[in-house]
Amino acid sequence: MKLNKLSIILSCGLVFMSAEINAQKKDTQKKPSGTPTAEAKKPDAKKEPKPYNKVIDSTAVTQKGLLDVHKVDDKYLYEISDQLLGKEIMTITRYSKTPAGGGIFGGEEVNRQVVRFEKGINNTLLLRSVTYVITTPNEDKPITKAVKNSSADPIIASYDILAYKKDASGKNNIGYVVDMNPTFDADVQIFSLNPINKQLLSIQAFQKDKSFIQFVKSFPINTEIRTTKTFSTVPPQISRNPMPKIGVDFPAGLDAGVVTVELNTSMILLPENPMRKRAFDKRVGYFANSYDVFEEDSHKSDTDVFAVRWRLEPKSLEDAERQKRGELIEPKKPIVYYLDPATPDKWKPFIKQGIDDWQEAFEFAGWKNAIRGEYWPENDPTMSLEDARFSVLRYFAAEIQNAYGPNVHDPRTGEILESHIGWYHNIMSLLRDWYLIQTAAVDPQARHKKFDDKLMGELIRFVAAHEVGHTLGLRHNMGASNATPVEKLRDPAFQKQNGHTSSIMDYARFNYVAQPEDGVKDLFPRIGDYDKWAIKWGYSYFKDAADEKIEKALLNEMTKDAYQNRRLWFGTETNPYDPRYQTEDLGDNAMKASEYGIKNLKRILPNLIDWSKESGEDYSELEGLYNSLVGQYRRYMGHVTKNVGGVYENPKTYDMAGSAYEVTPSAIQNEAIAFLNEQLFKTPTWLLNQAIISKIKADVGVDAIKSIQDATLSSLLSNDRLVRLIETSSLSKANYSVDELISDLRKGIFSELKTNATIDIYRRNLQKVMVSRLIDLVASDKNAVGNFDGKRISVIDTDIPSIARGQLVELKAQLKAASATTSDRLSKFHLQDLVSRIEKALNPKQ
Structure with a gap:
């Protein structure tokens, strides 16, 4: 039992x-009666602190640092100085080693939290977790009490003080010796996995007997604790009615019933002199931190939002004066990224170059040698890859096709303290597919199953620069590519000077617009005009700005001046309505750019067999490339579709002219539907290359075409988009409307009704989808809603069902007339069927 x-x-x-x-x-x-019984044993009295030299004796091996660490026998004791009490410490826990097969890798962050030590009662020290939600600058005002009463920080540990360290007089305590091992060799959430991660990894109970502290190292501003933790795993369940399983099963867990991870916790002292905050500006794409601020004289609380960035400061006042005169100066502390020694040697120079590429942007802000990549000094015992003092690009042996660039920053000010960029090995596979599908029509180097090292190295360099940009505080600028006119993407001189997008932080991969006859050679993204401007905004040093408000005013003038140049605009990655802000797109007109892109896909498709073949291999490589090509085509359809019902978001402030929001011009929306009618709804039979399909698919592609058409048509007639059109067309008769949208779609999708042409199977499928979507709109109930700008609007209470009904009445009449004149048997059956469906929808009780 x-x-x-x-x-x-x-x-x-x-x-x-x-x-x-x-x-x-x-x-x-x-x-005998009356003999007294033994008294119950009294509990031991609480142990009092002992003399310092009795606890830290002559056998102790001591490391001086943020926490003085004493190893006595096989036990670590920690000495917290009196000066450290109340100061805030950032703790960052990372995986050092992980089990295989769980999607987690050594070097990735597990947890981070600010903590502080403070005195408790009865000879104890407390360790509190600090969360920044509300604050006040009025430390000497009554409102401070209200803020503190509503922001109590949790106690995560209480330690008995084993000994006090005294000063030379022997009267004052200057240090406190405690045993923190029960915090680190246990499963304390802040220094371990949180409950969500445990659930996702199918981890269960902590195994104390199989967990321990490996070692502790202490340095001037940080202390590093390496631990091994073992957990039991959730046993696999067998059921006749299996439920979807949350999370993954480690192969090691299935074999042994337990999994073991190695963790490294860095405790690093937050800067004693906090960096000046730089007020966030939505016109410039920086990550931000925030908290609510309560001031004594304010009528309401304000939210303090500030940019996340590194601290760059001059070495001296003389240097600051030189920089003010326009000279480049070196910062007191440069930004250094180390390369994981596990990185394959042949890629190291390219990754380092991707880091160093940012030097040009920092020169634009007045700094030289402000950022650099360095190779990891493997023989330095004072350095660890998980040490929070060092920023590292970590290389993961993983099948994931990705890379990412996070940062760890001071929550008080936004100062970036360090970053561990994650780089997965299989990112190269993704880069190969992207580059081949997007540029093989113009670049012969892309026409191979395996790229040469120089080309792959340059692709790696581009990704490294992009991820480093994130660790500098920069968000994605999805509107940057829209600043380049489409025809300039075909101009070799323009491309050589400017590249195809103004920001490497856009998701504008490679120049798919350039045609073979153009002679364009510059196909890669690179650090552009916006990136230089954004670094100038974030890293300019204002010697004479006395406070944040003055600095904000200076930055505002800089930003207004910059916004006269369209290439310096920021286009948020979070706007779902602005067609100028999209991923994977190029140019200022999605219809023109996509048309050029399709021309290149048509050139590439017939060559995929030759470019992927290898003797003795099956056709999986060919299938992957074909799917990538179809995926690229799908993206073009999505880029165009977003123009319909589009709303432009222009970042503006009170002192800037122009509207913050504008409706996408009707002419552009008309152009978008015309493109879709021509390039998608007129069957793209060129995708159905039988030489390829016969090798990779059992079907002939009927359903594949239908799925793309269905998805696009469903998106065009979605409740959200139609509600936007209802709202925007009400502002002006010149704006595109729901009725115009459906009419334009009908002209393209049902063009055979006027020409009496035979309707093939692809078009019959598409027309059935169109009728089904209109019937769905007529049958809208009270639960059908459209979302626009955070509002949920009931579709049944708008003109949408009325317009759909009117369109179906008109369409039914056309279908009836066409069915009477067509000579094709299947076309007639199809038209009669559609008439029947419409009649049933319009008169459901008949």
Whole structure:
């Protein structure tokens, strides 16, 4: 019988009490009446602190640092100085080693939290977790009490003080020796995995007997604790009615029932002199931090939002003066990224170059040698890859096709303290597919199954620069590519000077617009005009700005001046309505750019067999490339579709002219529908290359075409888009409307009704989808809603069902007329069927 911990305790307690009662009975029988029984043993009094030299004796091995760490026998004791009490410490826990097969990798962040030590009662020290939600600058005002009363920080540990360290006089305490091992060799959430991660990794109970502290190292501003933690795993379940499983099963867990991870916790002191905050500006794409601020004289609380960035400061006042005169100066502390020694040697120079490429942008802000990449010094015992003092690009042996660039920053000010960029090995596979599908029509180097090292190295360099940009505080600028006119994407001189997008932080991969006859050679993204401007905004040093408000005013003037140049605009990655802000797109007109892109896809498609073949291999490589090509085509359809019902978001402030929001011009929306009618709804039979499909698919592609058409048409007629069109067309008769949208779609999708042409299987499928979508709109109920700008609008209470009904009435008449004149048997059946469906929808009770 399996007992839980509580049951065992109770069981043991009952056995003990039973034995004690029996013993008392025997004693009562043996002893004369009146013999006193032994008194119950009193609990041990709480241990008082001992003299320092009795706890930290001559055998102790001591490391001086943020926390002085003493190793006595096999135990670590930690000495917290009196000066450290109340100061804030950032703790960052990372995986050092992980089990295989779980999607987690050594070097990735597990947890981060600010903590502080403070005195407790009865000779104890407390460790509190600090969360920044509300604050006040008025430390000497009554409102401070209200803020503190509503922002109590949780106690995560309490330590008995084993010994006090005294000053030379022997009267004052200057240090406190405590045993923190129970915090680190246990499963304390802040220094371990949180409950969500455990659930996702199918991790269960902590195994104390299989967990321990490996080592502790201490340095001037940080202390590093390496631990090994073992957990039991959730056993696999067998059921006749299996439920979807949350999370993954580690192969090691399935084999052994437990998994072991190695973790490294860095405790790093936050800057004693906090960096000046730089007020966030939505016109410039920086990550931001925020908290609510309560001021004594304010009528309401304000939210303090500030940019996340590194601290760059001159070495001296003389240097600051030189920089003010326009000279480049070196910062007091440059930004350094180390390369993981696990990185393949042949890629290291390219990754380092991707880091160093940002030097040009920092020169634009007045700094030289402000950023650099360095190779990891493997023989330096004072350095660790997980040490929070160092920023590292970590290389993961993983099948994931990705890379990412996070940062760890001071929550008080936004100062970036360090970054560990994640780089997955299989990113190269993704880069190969992107570059081949987007540029092989113009670049012969892309026409191979495996790229040469120089080309792949340059692709790696581009990704490295992009991810480093994130660690500098920069968000994606999805509007940057829209600043380049489409025809300039075909201009070799313009491309050589400017590139195809103004920001490497856009998702504008490679120049798919350039045609073979153009002679364009510059096909890669690179650090552009916007990136230089954004670094100038974030990293300019204002010697004479006395405070944040003055600095904000200076930055505002800089930003207004910059916004006269379209290439310096920021286009948010979060706007779902602005067609200028999209991923994977190029140019200022999605219809023109996509048309050029399709021309290149048509050139590439017939060559995929030759460019992917290898003797003795199956056609999986060919299938992957074909799917990538179809995926690129799908993206073009999405880029165009977003123009319909589009709303432009122009970042503006009170002192800037122009509207913050504008409706996408009707002419552009008309152009978008015309493109879709021509390039998608007129069957793209060129995708159905039988030489390829016969090798990779069992079907001939009917359903594949239908799925793309269905998805696009469903998106065009979605409740959200139609509600936007209802709202925007109400502002002006010149704006594109729901009725115009459906009419334009009908002209393209049902063009055979006027020409009396035979309707093939692809078009019959598409027309059925169109009729089904209109019927759905007529049958809208009260639960059908459209979302626009955070509002949920009931579709049934708008003109949408009325317009759909009117369109179906008109369409039914056309279908009837066409069915009477067509000579094709299947076309006639199809038209009659559509008439029947429409009649049933319009008169459901008949």
